[in-house]
Amino acid sequence: MSGTDNLFETIAGYLTIRLGKVSLSPGDTVILVVTLAAALLCAFYLWRIGRQEDRRDRLMELRGPVVDRTVREQRPRWYQRIGTMVAASPAVGTAEQQRLLGVLAAAGIRGQGSLSGFVASKLCSAFIVGALFWLLLEWSQFFDGTATIRFAVVLAGMMLGWRLPDFVLSRLAARRRLEVELGLPDALDLLVICAEAGLSLDQAIEQVGVDLRTSSPAVADEFAMTASEMRVLPNRAEALENLIGRTGVPGLRSITATLNQTIRFGTPLAESLRVLAAEIRNTRLLRIEERAARLPVLLTIPLALFILPALMMVVSTPTVLRLSDTMQTNLGAF
Structure with missing residues (x-):
């Protein structure tokens, strides 16, 4: 030093x-x-x-x-x-x-x-x-x-x-991950509509990316990137895996598994996506209920630190003042 x-x-x-x-x-x-x-x-x-x-x-x-x-x-x-x-x-x-x-x-x-x-x-x-x-x-x-x-x-x-x-x-x-997670049910509903209209998987994903530009830009951007990778990459499943790696949203794994089954085995796409959209909405509702159930536990410490002392002071102050006046009166009599 x-x-x-x-x-x-x-x-x-x-x-x-x-x-x-x-x-x-x-x-x-x-x-x-x-x-x-x-x-x-x-x-x-x-x-x-x-x-x-x-x-x-x-x-x-x-x-x-x-x-x-x-x-x-x-x-x-x-x-x-x-x-x-x-x-x-x-x-x-x-x-x-x-x-x-x-x-x-x-x-x-x-x-x-x-x-x-x-x-x-x-x-x-x-x-x-x-x-x-x-x-x-x-x-x-x-x-x-x-x-x-x-x-x-x-x-x-x-x-x-x-x-x-x-x-x-x-x-x-x-924040972007949350935006993608909130926009997934609407994207699945649009994918169902596109699949029932006769569009292929690549065209459906590209169309969803166009339709969600205003309501959910994050989902639209990710779907547009996935559609571009599907046109370029030799394996379309790799483009779906890249979508999971970019966003990190857990709900996309089940969607990717369903789309991979459609690509490999030709299973019906619309019904599977409709079930997935309902499951994602139920999962979101359960998550909201879980947060609401934790509120009483989270409010215990603020209640004990700030509300209960003020309540005890409001309740006990008149009694303490009345007791003090009584004691002063009795002492003055002696």
Whole structure:
């Protein structure tokens, strides 16, 4: 601790001599050194990005006008490139990349640059929260720690900022999962109508994705993605499994099993889907009844802490006052 503090004090004294009238505390020196290091690192990354762009442009010029215009239009932006570099670093790792891709898909965030953009937002959030922690330390009059402690607090703020977008993304994924779960019975009813109208399974799923654009956009988006995968993938059951993996809704497993039986064995689709829609509605009703049955247990603690003391005070206060008056009267008589 003392050796690190002496080092920062030496750097601060050197900067004071070089900068003249400007004096820096050891804590300010730590922040200045870290900021300069981060700026140099970002400048190095931007220099590497610029060199890669120059090489790509020279390659396109050598290839001539045959290059498709979409290659230039789909070039990722600068923050996505930085996010790609950070995602490829050991700070993220392959397993974390796969997890983030799954959560992004569950939240409805897809696209070529979704992962890199999200990692860039995590990096930006880390620097912003770290800067806020540093400002709070500078403006606070009750904290007077050493430079090492201040640096540790700022580092903890950066780690908190790095994890903050994960929390927001998980909340978005949970909200979208709830929207898909609430829209499943209507989607099954529309699938029954499409099946009874003579449409095939692919056409029925695509039509449901079109019809639910207004009432349930999350279900419409997932069904449209499933219909597109059914046209592309050689096995349609794989597209249905991808639907379960993206959403994580338990009710979709029974639906997927029914659709797989229809694909393999040609079983009647309309009647099975009608039964599934009724089961999903009954499951939702049972879940609501279960939550309603837990309300008395959940209200016990607030009742004991807030309502019962006030009730006892209201009931017992007149008796206590009357008893006090009686005792004063009797004592005065003696």
